[in-house]
Amino acid sequence: MLTFIGKRVVSGIVLIWSVCTLVFVLLYFNSGNVARTILGQTASQEAVDLKSAQLGLDRPLTVQYVDWLSHALHGDLGTSWFTNQPVTSTIATRLPVTLSIIIGATIVSAIIAVVLGVWAAIRRGWADRVVQVLSVLGFAVPGFLIAIGLIAVFALNFGWFAPTGFVAFTDSPSGWLRTVTLPIIALSIGGIAAISGQIRGSMLDAMRQDYVRTLRSRGLSSTQVTFVHVLRNAAGPALAVLALQFIGMLGGVVLIEQIFAIPGVGQMTVLSTIQGDIPVVMGLVAVTAILVVVVNLAIDLVQGWVTPRARLA
Structure with a gap:
């Protein structure tokens, strides 16, 4: 098990480093004149050059990268070029908001999906067809249309929920x-x-x-066979899909937060990308990569516990 975990941790660290390095290089060559954007189009060239020097943009790419990486390894993701706020603390205040939505959606997805999937597999017939139709509709209908429909019906019409904004649990x-x-x-x-x-x-x-026929021949009830043995063997592929869905939600939450005006990481991502705030974008990339690695490691551990043969794969 320790070897299994060690391999996953090493591959995760390599993945985080590769993603951050690639994004840093791409941002460097596509950032444009950030100093001009900050100071405005009417600023003099001398002021723009001075601002570029203050931001360290006049240094070679390798020097900027090594400086960012060395600080990031110590938990310092830099300072926003537009707000002058520390990137680490800014992300720390917004990340819990986003994670509360993503984790909640993951739990809801897992519970309802297991119920529907097991129901369709056991009952077959019309139940199976209903679940397949719902699955197709879930893929086909865009998330923003679902969000707008939910707001129109349950927030504006019935008034059961707030249409926009966020209130902390505390x-x-x-x-x-x-x-x-x-x-x-x-x-x-x-x-x-x-x-x-x-x-x-x-x-x-x-x-x-x-083995299912063998278990039934030994007198085990259908409930025991289904939920103790069959569901456990079917859980491996479903866990892999769950991990992919969690990662997909990291992207989908950007649009959801915009629609519901939620002050989370998604809203921050849109604003910093439009502005070209490279320290914030790099901080968000690093945090997202870490989340992806941690979630995949957790899913791998659960799969290794549920299906021991996964540790040998």
Whole structure:
């Protein structure tokens, strides 16, 4: 198990370094004249050159990269060029908002998908067709249309939830629930569609195996066979899809936060990208890469526990 974890950690560190290096180089060659953007088009060339020197943009690429990497390894992601706020603290205040939505959507997706997938595999017939239709609709309907529809029906029409904004859980648990419910539902629809289809297919494949007939011949009930043995064997591929959905939600939450006016990392990503605020963009890239590696490592560990043969793959 330690070798299994060690390999995953090493590959994760290499992935984080590769992504950050590639993004840094791409930003360097596509950032344009950031000093001019900060000072405005009417600023003199002398002022622009002075600002570039203050930001360190007049240094060679390798020097800038080594400087950023050395500070990042110590937890210092730099300072925003536009707000002069530390990137680390800015992300730290916004990341919990985004994670509360993504984690909530992941949990909702997993629970509902397992219920639908198992139901479709066991009942077959019309239940199977209903789940397959819902899966297709979940893939086909864009997330922003689902979000707008949820706002129109449940926020503006019925008034059950807040249409926009965010309330911290520590300030008001009920207010937090009113502000995150619709974003979580909108973000989880695609995940439910993907995971339920995978659960259904894996369950059907597992139920055709010889060990299922052996277990039933030994007198085990259908419930024991289904939920103790078949579901465990079908969980491996579903966990892989769940990890992919979590990573996909990191991108999907950008649009969701814009629609619901939620002050999270997604909204910050859009603004910093438009402005060309490279320290903030690099900080967001590094944090996102770390989240992806941590989630994949967690899923690998769960898969190794559920299906020990995964540790040998």
